[in-house]
Amino acid sequence: MATAFSEISPTQLMRLIGTPDAPILIDVLRDDDFTLDPRLIPSARKHSLDQLLQLLPELRGQRTVIICQKGKKLSHGAAALLRNHGIAAEVLAGGNHAWRDAGLPLVPVANLPQPHLGGLWVTRHRPKIDRIACPWLIRRFVDPKAQFLFVPPAEVSAVAENFNATPFDIENTFWTHRGPLCSFDVMIEEFCLATPALTRLAAVIRAADTNRLDLSPQAAGLLALSVGLSRQYKNDSDQLEAALPLYDALYRWARDGHDEVHDWPAVTG
Known part of the structure; x- marks a missing residue:
């Protein structure tokens, strides 16, 4: 998958997950969309957009990847907002759908x-x-x-x-x-x-x-x-x-x- 500026591909991200160099993963998917497939990329956490800036103290100095359903408006907007505050934020290209379609692991929230x-x-x-x-x-x-x-x-x-x-x-x-x-x-x-x-x-x-x-x-x-x-x-x-x-x-x-x-x-x- 070709990635644009400030994006990381599912394959590139999977190479980082599980290592000490893994970025912090923030899933900003809307709740109604999340209920359709309640799974998370390994090590990711769900966080609401309206409380995103509460994470600033934790994210400072940390590489961060923002995830949404398709890697479009929600994740790009959230990543840009974090970059305005000095956070090195990227977007997962294609979002959860691209990750799922690549056959990469997803952790069921119910478990x-x-x-x-x-x-x-x-x-x-x-x-x-x-x-x-x-x-x-x-x-x-x-x-x-x-x-x-x-x-x-x-x-x-x-x-x-x-x-x-x-x-x-x-x-x-x-x-x-x-x-x-x-x-x-x-x-x-x-x-x-x-x-x-x-x-x-x-x-x-x-x-x-x-x-x-x-x-x-x-x-x-x-x-x-x-x-x-x-x-x-x-x-x-x-x-x-x-x-x-x-x-x-x-x-x-x-x-x-x-x-x-x-x-x-x-x-x-």
Whole structure:
């Protein structure tokens, strides 16, 4: 798709989503149009046009992409207004329709815990693999502002109830293992994020998390690094922040480098 000035194509945007360099995505679709297809581009948030300028403090210094149904008047007007206030705002060329027609993932709003933006999640303390991988997935593809609480296993349910947090990776909850699938798999399925890269990454995480190292050559390395991080950090939140770049790198491997090999000595011409 050819893009005009201040536009970004669906393919270009998809290359950014899931990476630390992803822009902030603001969907300004009118409510009556949104109800016809209540899904969001991964990591996007819905925001009303008449309250757009309330976002200025958060958007300053951040690359922003505005999304509407077809990438026309609503998004171009909103992006121009933000640029008047010094925000680096672009428009998704073709809007949600172009994204949908390209077969790119859309997250059903009905499957999102509420509140969607800045939501609280809670799980068992001392995480290793799934309880780090799931927060990475949520932060990169669902809710960039999500917060995570790590508490003793016996307290997860009570903390979830008292703090309006969504429990995950613990028995008898929705966001947890299902048969051979780990919690990361379940989130990919429920959030409709089954891209080739995330599916490939999920296989590594599942193998490491369920101690089936024979299922993936990369699983043993992920397990070793995860155990090392858990020994290095006593504070679970610090461990999560330190581990996010590890999963960023694994995602780029799964997306762009899974067929690359390394050998020694180097072959010279």
